[in-house]
Structure formats: structure tokens, C-alpha cells
Amino acid sequence: MQPTPKQRLWMYEMMVKNRYNEARLSATYMEGKSPLFNMANGPLPGEMHLSDGQEPCAVGLGAHLTKDDYFACHHRSHAQALAKGVDLKRMTAEILGRKAGLSEGRAGHIHIFDYEVLFWSSGIIGQNMGPAVGAALARKMRGEAGIAIACIGEGGANQGGFHEAMNLAAVWKLPFICVIEDNQWAVSVPKSKSTAIASNADRAAAYGMPGERVISNDPDDIFAAVGRAVARARAGEGPSLLELQTVRLQGHFMGDPEVYRPKAEIAAKPEMDPIPRYRRKLIAAGVMTEIEADAIVARAHAEVDEAFAFARAAAEPAPEDAFDKVFV
Amino acid sequence: MSVVEATAVKPAQKNRNERKLTIAKALNEAIAQEMRRDKNVFLMGEDIGILGAVWGYTGGLLAEFGEERVRDTPISETAFIGAAVGAANLGMRPIVELMFVDFYGVCMDAIYNLAAKSSYHSAGTFKAPMVLTTAVGGGYCDSTQHSQCLYATFAHLPGMKVVMPSNAYDAKGMMTSAIRDDNPVVFMMHKNLQGMGFLGTIQGAIVDVPEDSYTVPLGKANVVRDGTDVTIVGLGMTVHQGLEAAKTLEKEGVSAEVVDLRSLAPLDRDTVCRSVQKTGRLIVVDDDYLSYGVTAEIIATVTERDIKSLKCPPKRIAFPDIPIPFARPMEQHCLPNVRKIVAAARAMM
Numbered sequence A: 001m002q003p004t005p006k007q008r009l010w011m012y013e014m015m016v017k018n019r020y021n022e023a024r025l026s027a028t029y030m031e032g033k034s035p036l037f038n039m040a041n042g043p044l045p046g047e048m049h050l051s052d053g054q055e056p057c058a059v060g061l062g063a064h065l066t067k068d069d070y071f072a073c074h075h076r077s078h079a080q081a082l083a084k085g086v087d088l089k090r091m092t093a094e095i096l097g098r099k100a101g102l103s104e105g106r107a108g109h110i111h112i113f114d115y116e117v118l119f120w121s122s123g124i125i126g127q128n129m130g131p132a133v134g135a136a137l138a139r140k141m142r143g144e145a146g147i148a149i150a151c152i153g154e155g156g157a158n159q160g161g162f163h164e165a166m167n168l169a170a171v172w173k174l175p176f177i178c179v180i181e182d183n184q185w186a187v188s189v190p191k192s193k194s195t196a197i198a199s200n201a202d203r204a205a206a207y208g209m210p211g212e213r214v215i216s217n218d219p220d221d222i223f224a225a226v227g228r229a230v231a232r233a234r235a236g237e238g239p240s241l242l243e244l245q246t247v248r249l250q251g252h253f254m255g256d257p258e259v260y261r262p263k264a265e266i267a268a269k270p271e272m273d274p275i276p277r278y279r280r281k282l283i284a285a286g287v288m289t290e291i292e293a294d295a296i297v298a299r300a301h302a303e304v305d306e307a308f309a310f311a312r313a314a315a316e317p318a319p320e321d322a323f324d325k326v327f328v
Numbered sequence B: 001m002s003v004v005e006a007t008a009v010k011p012a013q014k015n016r017n018e019r020k021l022t023i024a025k026a027l028n029e030a031i032a033q034e035m036r037r038d039k040n041v042f043l044m045g046e047d048i049g050i051l052g053a054v055w056g057y058t059g060g061l062l063a064e065f066g067e068e069r070v071r072d073t074p075i076s077e078t079a080f081i082g083a084a085v086g087a088a089n090l091g092m093r094p095i096v097e098l099m100f101v102d103f104y105g106v107c108m109d110a111i112y113n114l115a116a117k118s119s120y121h122s123a124g125t126f127k128a129p130m131v132l133t134t135a136v137g138g139g140y141c142d143s144t145q146h147s148q149c150l151y152a153t154f155a156h157l158p159g160m161k162v163v164m165p166s167n168a169y170d171a172k173g174m175m176t177s178a179i180r181d182d183n184p185v186v187f188m189m190h191k192n193l194q195g196m197g198f199l200g201t202i203q204g205a206i207v208d209v210p211e212d213s214y215t216v217p218l219g220k221a222n223v224v225r226d227g228t229d230v231t232i233v234g235l236g237m238t239v240h241q242g243l244e245a246a247k248t249l250e251k252e253g254v255s256a257e258v259v260d261l262r263s264l265a266p267l268d269r270d271t272v273c274r275s276v277q278k279t280g281r282l283i284v285v286d287d288d289y290l291s292y293g294v295t296a297e298i299i300a301t302v303t304e305r306d307i308k309s310l311k312c313p314p315k316r317i318a319f320p321d322i323p324i325p326f327a328r329p330m331e332q333h334c335l336p337n338v339r340k341i342v343a344a345a346r347a348m349m
């Protein structure tokens, strides 16, 4: 299954938008944190996990999803959120801890929740799997359209919750897709030290579902693989497992000096960047011209800038707001 | 009086220069010394090898002791904490790291049903000498799943010790005791005291630490400031808030005694009651959730033992019974702080 030119342009735009959004978040995060870096300071305190480099996974998925599909993500979820259609202004406001944010400032960047497009995320590794399987169960029991997706890192795939959820999805033949984003690192631990097999797609056989691994970090290849899994899920044929090899261009979180990462790998980051590569590919294929590409970039940047302007102008929550929404 | 001056059981140390360490460095030293002393001591957990642990206390151990004894694990907590129980049963003394206390939910069974009950339901035959380390506390906007303390959650479950140092001296001595203890010990590290480059550190936690190995007993509270008018009980971070509050109160002519619990299980009820008998007033400060927690346990102990020792109703200051919000104005509003302690003390006088 190949993406249409329109879908390819959309994927390019979403990748560019995410990358610029990460750059602006990163700059905002550093405000108030120098000369002494302290996570607690500045307009954007707390932890910050950036998704630079992993955009192809997000857009290859997002291109197939509707707002009725439940998407359970993890701690590194900005790219997926954008690709799922999460409201960028309210997401940015949430990340900056504003009352106008998706969760009114209660959640922050690790917990992006947008009910409008059924986007969900959690910071406890592996534990987003169960809810996604349950969402797929609800769709099936209620006879509704819509499938469920869980995104998990290759590190997270070794968490107990992963295995339990995979078997449950398979034995109940649920409309579920598990996407492992294999950026080869779990904080400082390389995949080779945490996982006894090279490809987690091989695990699919043990759960009784199809498994596929895509190694190119190319949006078109990912689009094709996701398309097969989505078609299966929508047709009621059961779950699938995909492992997408990708790259973490930043540290695990902001402030991580990556002392554990081989120097050569750090040096090779620019070559591993999937966005310039995809741009060249689309131009070479005649899908867009340089000028059209620049226009896409400008549009994406403008949208992000607008979201930041909105978020920065938005009010902070009142201290007492902390007590609302504990129960519905 | 500084924290270290008041610390009990100092080993005899002659001709040594003062050496101020962070809690992270002090823990590192204790673990290294115990690993040299006993080859059964080993470390496992996420990012403890080349990274030196997210909370900075295992640096250099991989280089000294090698991958066999310093094991980075997959993100498989149920497996490696369960494995620690089995290894401990057969004579090893694992130190197991799990970054944030919030993450223990995924592997709680290995802790409270396996480690904590190992001795009891085997009539003391299957010992589980293991140390579970983890970081607690918020105040830096890390939101609902990375800011909790959960002291009471662990201390409620019988069969394991639950401790947390408030300064580097105690950290080294308590870690040494924890490693040598034949029981499972949950060893908590408060993020605001740890001494990390990426987070602020309360300066009172960075104190003189002797080079030589020594122990600080688990289960003994420490009176870190003497006073006569009110007892402020805390642990970890809240000890330092109590000390700050005491300074302010002193200027107002109120003499506050500050008790550092250091250990929640076992709990040193005697030291707390003795202090309240002297001062007649009690404030308990806790950055864990309010209800069913440390504050209630301390106050229940005092009222049960000697309600007449109290001149006025005791006061608890703790995190309200809500998840920890991300945005700074909301989180700061909910956390205990010096101002709240001072106000509570004033209201009692």
C-alpha cells in the first residue's frame, strides 16, 4: 500500500511541524535554566523528552487513523500527538502548564490527553498497552468503528505489561496494533543489552499474530506496513505487531549529556535525520518542488508559532484549581 | 545546631579533614565499600551501569566491579525485583534500583508479597537480604507519575524496613546498615536532597562524611535540633523545612525541637513521644499524601501513649489527597513548606 501524493505531502508537513515544535519547546525549556541548569526553573519546568528523529513512525501511523481510533502513547509522544490531530494550541498550553491546556495544566508534557481525537499517554513504561487493548475491546463489544493503537519503545517491550497485553489482544482477536518504536536506546541501555533477540517482530509468532519490522525510518515504508495492520484490524481479523527502527536524535531527556552513547553515533546524527532525506525523496519523485517544500515548512512553522503565542499569553491555573477534577 | 552536629553514633575519626559530600556521593561510597567487603553484594537496575544511575549514586561502580556485579537490566521490574528475592534467598545481597517510587506499581507483588513475606512464611529460613533503592518527592513540576513519595504505602506493609536519610552522613551509614541487614530494606532518596546537577539541592543535606565505613542504625530517629515549646517531626525533605521553620520561630521566642524520623519501619516511637513530653506540642510534616499516612501514625502514637503530654491539638501538614498537579502554582500550593509550619506553630502558642 503506497501513500498518495497528498498523503506524502501531509506526512512531510507533520514531520516538519513536529521538528520545529520540538525546537521551540527545547528553547523554551532552556529559558531560566542557565547558567545553572535546574529542571525546576523557567517557564517550562519538569522533564522533557523530545521526539526528533522519530517523526516517520508518527506520521506513517497518523496517516491511517481517524479520530475514532484510540491511541495510547508514552513519555515521548509529541510527534504522535500532532499526527493524531491533537489540538496544537491546547497541547502547547498544557506543556507550559497553562489553564487553557488540554488538562488545564494538571498533566504536563508526559501526559498528553485529548479526548476529541482519543489521544492518551502515560509515563509508566509498558502500562499504556492494557488501556489500548481495552479500548479495542470496547470497540468490538459495542460494534463500533475504530481501532486501538499502543506505541511503545523497544525498551518498554520488555515490561511485563507488554506481554500480557499482547496475548490478551490476540486471544480475544481485538482490533489492536502494537507499534514498537525501536530507537535502539532505553535511556542509557542499548537494545543489544536488554533484548535477547534482534527483532521484536519475531515475538509476534509467539502471540499468534502477524509481525513486521521496518528498518528504513522512511515514512512511505512505515505507511505501507501500518496500512496492512490497520486493514487487518478494521476487517476484524485481529491484532498485529510492528517494530519500526528509528533514531533518537536527542538525549533521553533534556539535560542528558549522553555520556553513554558512542561518539561516532552522536557524530552521525545529521545523516540519520529522516526529514531532509524525505524532502529530497519527494522532490526527486516530483511530488513537490523546492518552492512548494519551503511553503510547507513556512506554513508548519507559522502554525507552531501561533500555538506558542497562544500558550504564552494564556493564564496560569489558580493554586486552588489543583483540587478540581480529582473525581468527575 | 546543624544536622551533622546532632547526628548520633559518629565513629571515632582522628586527624581527618572535613569532607562535605552529597547524598549521592555518600551512597556511592557506602555501596563501593560494602562491595569490596562482601562479594555477595551486587547491584542491578535500570541505568546503573555506564550512566551511574539517574540519581547519580552508582558512578564508577561498573568500572571497579565489572558487569557481573553491576548489572543494567531490561525494563522488566517484575523479573529483576523478583530475581533479587531469589538471589537473596540463596546468599546474595542484591541492591536493586528503580529510579522513581512511582514506578513500583508495576512490580509491587515482588516487593510486598515476595520480599516482605519471605522470612515470615518460611519461618525465617528464606531470608531476603536486599535493598530496594528509589527516589521520591516533587516540587519541580514532574507531574502525577513522577513526584510521589508513597512512604505510607510501603511502611504499611509488614516485613520490610522503610528508611530515608535527610543528609549525606546518615545516607552513608544507613546504606551500610541496609546492605548488611538480613531483611528487605526499601531505601528512599529524596530528589531535593540528592545532590544532582540537574536539580536544586537543599544545602543542609550536604554534610561532612567520614571516609571509613560506619553504620547508622535503621529504626532510630534523630533529634536534629533541641527545643522546648513545640516538636516538629519530619523525614527527608521535611526535616530541612522543620529546621528552617525553627530558625524563624526562634526569632519570635518560640523554641522548636526537630525530629528526623529517618526510618518509618521500624518507627522510633519512643524518641517522638519523649520529645512531645518535653514540648507539649506536636506538628508532623509530610510530603506524602495526607490521609492514612505518616502524620496520622505519629499523632496516633502520641495520643495513644500519653494524650496528656499534649497541651493543644496536634497539627499535620501534608500533601492533600489529590494527585500531584504539574503546573507550578498548583503544586507549590499543595506541598508542605516552611511558611505552613511556622503558621501552625504560631497558632499553637
Ligand SMILES: Cc1ncc(C[n+]2csc(CCOP(=O)(O)OP(=O)(O)O)c2C)c(N)n1
Pocket (backbone or CB within 6 Å): A075, A076, A123, A124, A125, A126, A152, A153, A154, A155, A156, A157, A183, A185, A186, A187, A248, A252, B046, B075, B077, B099, B103, B106
Ligand atoms: C515502569 C517504569 N520503569 C522505568 C521507567 C523509567 N524510564 C522512563 S523512559 C525509560 C526508557 C524507555 O525506553 P524505551 O521504551 O525504549 O523508550 P524511549 O525512551 O527510547 O523512547 C525508562 C527506563 C518508567 N517510566 N516506568
Ligand SMILES: [Mg+2]
Pocket (backbone or CB within 6 Å): A153, A154, A155, A181, A182, A183, A184, A185, A186, A187
Ligand atoms: Mg528506546
